[in-house]
Amino acid sequence: MTRPPSLLQQAHRILENHLHNGDIAIDATAGNGHDSLFLARQIAPAGLLYCFDIQSTAINATHNRLFAADLRHVALLIQHSHAQMAEHIAPEHHGKIKAIMFNLGYLPHGDKTIITQPDSTLLALNVAAELLAPAGILTILAYPGHPGGENEAIRVANWCYQLNSENFGVKTINSAEHKDSAPRLFIVQKLTATA
Numbered sequence: 001m002t003r004p005p006s007l008l009q010q011a012h013r014i015l016e017n018h019l020h021n022g023d024i025a026i027d028a029t030a031g032n033g034h035d036s037l038f039l040a041r042q043i044a045p046a047g048l049l050y051c052f053d054i055q056s057t058a059i060n061a062t063h064n065r066l067f068a069a070d071l072r073h074v075a076l077l078i079q080h081s082h083a084q085m086a087e088h089i090a091p092e093h094h095g096k097i098k099a100i101m102f103n104l105g106y107l108p109h110g111d112k113t114i115i116t117q118p119d120s121t122l123l124a125l126n127v128a129a130e131l132l133a134p135a136g137i138l139t140i141l142a143y144p145g146h147p148g149g150e151n152e153a154i155r156v157a158n159w160c161y162q163l164n165s166e167n168f169g170v171k172t173i174n175s176a177e178h179k180d181s182a183p184r185l186f187i188v189q190k191l192t193a194t195a
């Protein structure tokens with residue numbers, strides 16, 4: 001029996017059909033650089049990818065992965081919290097970002113005590129909603145299964161569903177695994193320029 005696609009694979013499929021060469025995108029949680037590499041491939045050679053992470057280990061891993069794929073030149077790597085994203089994105093790119101990915105939680109194979117925090121995640125989501133281009137897509141993968149993760153997933157869900165439905169479309173995709181602790185994917189699409 002073939003396994004259903006993971007939530008991460010589903011996020012990638014949605015963005016694969018949405019992104020093109022020359023687009024601007026953000027990886028808000030660069031981690032080991034897998035999502036950054038995916039995004040860079042979609043928008044290269046003419047696009048620009050902003051990658052954020054608070055850990056130098058993650059920034060280094062992302063650098064190495066992009067470099068190995070000959071895509072390092074497409075990305076700006078920024079070791080700062082995504083809550084401060086707006087300050088690091090060129091003013092002329094505000095409102096022009098085609099896709100923003102958040103992959104919450106801790107760095108796989110890294111320090112599991114350093115995790116995304118609901119307060120800064122929500123601050124960053126507010127900024128992300130502003131930065132998106134019309135029709136731009138925000139994907140948020142939340143993991144309720146680790147300590148602190150459940151609260152964060154609930155806060156993210158509440159944030160998504162308080163968005164003005166005239167300005168944003170929201171969809172939640174649950175894991176095939178029907179457990180409260182299973183990951184959840186939130187897809188938010190900006191519908192208008194004024195949101």
Ligand SMILES: C[S@@+](CC[C@H](N)C(=O)[O-])C[C@H]1O[C@@H](n2cnc3c(N)ncnc32)[C@H](O)[C@@H]1O
Binds near residue numbers: 028034104106114
């Ligand atoms: C699940 S990992 C990301 C996985 C990554 N997207 C990949 O493809 O490998 C979550 C990452 O979020 C980072 N993180 C935690 N708090 C953050 C913050 N406030 N701003 C930016 N990154 C943060 C962690 O350091 C960790 O590397």
